[in-house]
Amino acid sequence: MQRRRAQTASDNGNMQLYEDAAIVLRTHKLGEADRIITLLGREYGKIRAVAKGVRKPTSKFGGRLEPFMVVNAQFRHGRSLDIVAGAETLRAYSDPISRDYNRYTAGNTIVETADILTNADRGNDHYTLLLGALGSLARGDHTPELVRGSYILRALTIAGWQPIFDRCVRCGRTEPISHVAIALGGAVCDDCAVPGTPKVEAETLALLQALLLGDWSVADTSTSFARAESASIIAAYLQFVLERRISSITVGNQA
């Protein structure tokens, strides 16, 4: 589908609206009762718009513009930022995610990652993947940390940073691989590993591969050791690729 902003005014002089299905990524307080809402739209990609009066109990928006909500929203072009003109709920994920602290911290890293990756990339694959990950978190299909790990690996893949865990990234051998070199983007075999490359258990590599492919039968039965080791590898790889610290990962480690 063609992605373009609607014209600023129609023939009869009314300001024209544009409409999109969108996921609320984050919000910032603005002035006394407004918020700036950052959304990922299915067609328009990243949208930043002001929701007027949203912090007042009488607001027509209710809780529909809270993080993790999926809405069908109308926007009006504004001078600097666009204005949210209306929003209807498509998926009410905020409540089930925020009522469970582990879901909440995982959800934060997911939307923070989506927010950063979609600055450059508007493809609607990001929208579809994010929708699936938040839905899985909200329903409690899998352990939140696994949903987060799988989301990050697959979102990086969409952005062109697919890691490799089933063979050596340097020579292609499938065994023996027992190291992960973050800067090379995946597993390396014993011969290719330079001194100082961290060793990784085979079960961790198997879990990383399962998370990358979305193979939940393997992921759901993984050990807590493999989960902890893969979570730190995924966090390190994400922050290496993005060349920045991810605030929500640092905070999530406080527990």
Place this chain on the structure above:
Amino acid sequence: MYEGVIQTLIDELGRFPGIGPKSAQRIAFFVVQDAKYDPSTLAGLLATIRETIHYCITCGNLTENEQCSICSDPRRDHSTICVVEEAKDVAAIERTREYDGVYHVLGGVINPMNGVGPEQLNLKTLIKRLGDETVTEVILATNSTVEGEATSSYLSRMIQPIGVTVTRLASGLPVGADLEYADEITLGRAFSGRRNVE
């Protein structure tokens, strides 16, 4: 634009929240022109307020003393602690006259994307207060936003093992709204209808 010091005054007033350029101009001209108004009281307060006001050592509320007037009041029910995000929420709840317990002010909410986690909140003193056996109930009165709900879920997970009853304000407060904007009747109802957290 006005000349010199009057424009400086307008600019300074315009830095306050909720004061736009028009209001700043009106206030500036009022201060300059109204002979009956004595600006020295306000000037004195502004000059010293930051030295005068502290965080209460017990609850984190704003006070002129070491301990706030609510914490030091023996007529308040010290077995019930109401946890709020900000000092302005204490004022909003006090206006309802529905609550006679004490408070604990977190100084924010857990917001991982903004780098705010449990360690950045006023939690150490809360845990210390709960260790003392007088406290039997903690009411979680954070805003009904995603960050407020998540902070409540973190707190209930932290407090329940201590053996203190944890309750949450009843729904009726619209989701997404700030507590400080709720009217007294709605907020009062939310208090009397508070429910146990499972």
